[in-house]
Amino acid sequence: MGLLALVFRSFGVERANDVFIDEVTYAEIAQLVSQGQLPSILGNPFFLHPPGSFVLNGLVIRVLGLEGHPMDLALQLRWVNTVLGTLTVVVCYLLVSRLAGRVSAVVAGVILASDPFVLRMDGRLMIETPAGLAVLSGWLLVLLVLDSTADRRRAWLGVVAGLVFGLAIVTKDMTAAFTLVPLLAAVFWRKTVPMATALRILAGSIVPYAVYLSVVAINGLLPQFIEQKSVGVLRMVGAVQMTGFNTTPKVDLTARLVDMASRFGTSYLLLGLSIVAGAVAAFSPVAIRRVTGLFSLITGFVGVYSVFFGAAEEQFGYCVVIVGLVSTPVAATMVVSWRSRLRGVVGVAAAVITVLSLILGIQARLVVDDGLVRARDYMNAELPESAKVGLTSVTGEFALLPHQGWEVLPSLQSLENGNAQYVLTQDRPLKEGYGFAAPELLHWLENNAQPVFSFTGPTSGDTVLWQLDRTKLDAAVSQGQTIPPVSGGYR
Known part of the structure; x- marks a missing residue:
């Protein structure tokens, strides 16, 4: 599975997607971090996004001795996301295998390996790829915690899961809605996650961001941090529209989606299924399926809110597609167990989506778009x-x-x-x-x-x-x- 994902992400990595402004910005920031400086743009501190991905890419620049114009650096650093995106597919396979069996895991892995929307994100220097990997890895660890019967093992796994969630949040703040919010919801929803376990994970998740804030405070930059984060929150909830489709009234989002369906049709299907499949999985009698359902349901709602009211940026759909590929096999397995006569229908639908995803994925990597x-x-x-x-x-x-x-x-x-x-x-x-x-x-x-x-x-x-x-x-x-x-x- 990992090999298939790597092939899809490696082919055409520097030519299949035109350069995006965020890539150049992130490459320039990573270059500064590699020189021991704090993230900044045009000499001003940059706190809109936390530094997780910048530190990672800064280390790559430092170790490999990369140099050049930020656009050239961005093209070279795309290979980092190639590797991280491949690991995400592997983690997705492990998650679905534990939740719904190996056959479902193979189907989910193939679809994620070739999904055209995910490929475009993994094929650029975007912070969503490392953040998404951390989110999915954290949830895999949460499932291990819930399945564990040994108290000491459960405790240590909970701390590690929290730290991984913390890495996601210190890479992209918004992932708190995909990690901590579902986790806390699971405490109250049919007591899916024990309170002690949730608090342990929550405590671990605070550590990476606390370290980040300490560095900011030591450098006397807390006022700038608070100012930029305040604007970021207003942007996320839609009170301030600076980027995304909602800032451009001349653009018909529905018409744009229809136009893009020939490229990302299967991805849009997964975006829609994240809420439906999450709702089904949330009613499972199995705890690890219920917590996955809440993860999918809340992530899907955040995506829907972003489209209609928030900063409707394309990259917000990345985690929604990924979680849709985790929760949909769970929901499908549950539906088949309730109505066995639907097994054939579900199997045909899975086969069709897999084939379409492979076709669209191949098309996405063969295109020249530079x-x-x-x-x-x-x-x-x-x-x-x-x-x-x-x-x-x-x-x-x-x-x-x-x-x-x-x-x-x-x-x-x-x-x-x-x-x-x-x-x-x-x-x-x-x-x-x-x-x-x-x-x-x-x-x-x-x-x-x-x-x-x-x-x-x-x-x-x-x-x-x-x-x-x-x-x-x-x-x-x-x-x-x-x-x-x-x-x-x-x-």
């Missing part, structure tokens, strides 16, 4: 060193700068003022409101500039380097057609 890297390579190779290039997106800013002659110029006015000769655009982010430039700039470029490089990929759409006609640019600005940017504070 438009930004190709654009950079083209500009470095083909443009003169003195060329003035205007960038129009947040990802372009973080992934391509600093570079002599390149700067963020997201409007006709700024392109004229900066004496730009070329402008780089990626149409999907700009059309959906995720860039600095307004979508209207694309229409103007299509009618008034010459494309000298173009690449089309499923993530960013058309990545195009346009050569500007200075006469047309000057005429447009002189006539008041400046097409101001929509974000970023640029003019």
Whole structure:
């Protein structure tokens, strides 16, 4: 199972997914951590996410001697998530095997190994991959605790489970909702987890974050920490909308999901099943199944809340898909035990989903989707060193700068003022409101500039380097057609 997962994650690791802004940011932070510094961005302390993944990647940078621009580091560090994602599949197999048997575990393992959405997350330098591994590993340890009859073994396993949960939380704060909340709910739901066991696990989970807070306090940064975390909480509950689909009213989320179904159809099914399967498993007479059901049910509800009210960011679905693959086999096993005549139906459904997941997973790894890297390579190779290039997106800013002659110029006015000769655009982010430039700039470029490089990929759409006609640019600005940017504070 691990070998299958490794093959899927290794193939095309640097070209199957276009560079995402978070990857470049995380790589830059990890580079600072490798030098013994605290996480920061542009010289300011960074506390939006805790440092777990940054410390891990910083150690990899230090041990392997990795160096280079943050975008190049991000591509190299994707291999770390390749390994971690593979381990997640193995842990999922062990969990399902204990909960529902080896046959169900094989099916769940194959689906998770090839799931296209999980593959995309594991194929990028995202903090969800190490966080997800820690969450799933912690729950495996919780099951071992509940199954253990030896008091001393149960006590030590509980502490270790808590520490692993703590590692998840010190990697991504939101995982507290996927670990501690279900654990505490299990204490009151049919006394699934003994109070003493829950408190022991809870105590262990506090340790990693307490160490982190101690470092922050020693460096006199608690005020900045509290300020950033307060904003983070407001973002998570949806009181402040800064990122995600809910920040861009022009984007129809339903239409986007329908459009993406051909790539992530099986993943969306698992997202939906997490709540249903969790509810079924929560009523099991077996304690380890009940606690898994609560894990799935609460994680699914958090995902639903995020979509409709919170920061509807794509990466929030990562843990939901994973837990859906743990709870669905449990629910299916329970349904078959209640209605044996449904065994054939369940078997056919499992086979169909497995085959579809394999097909979509293979498709996801065979696709070439590295438009930004190709654009950079083209500009470095083909443009003169003195060329003035205007960038129009947040990802372009973080992934391509600093570079002599390149700067963020997201409007006709700024392109004229900066004496730009070329402008780089990626149409999907700009059309959906995720860039600095307004979508209207694309229409103007299509009618008034010459494309000298173009690449089309499923993530960013058309990545195009346009050569500007200075006469047309000057005429447009002189006539008041400046097409101001929509974000970023640029003019």
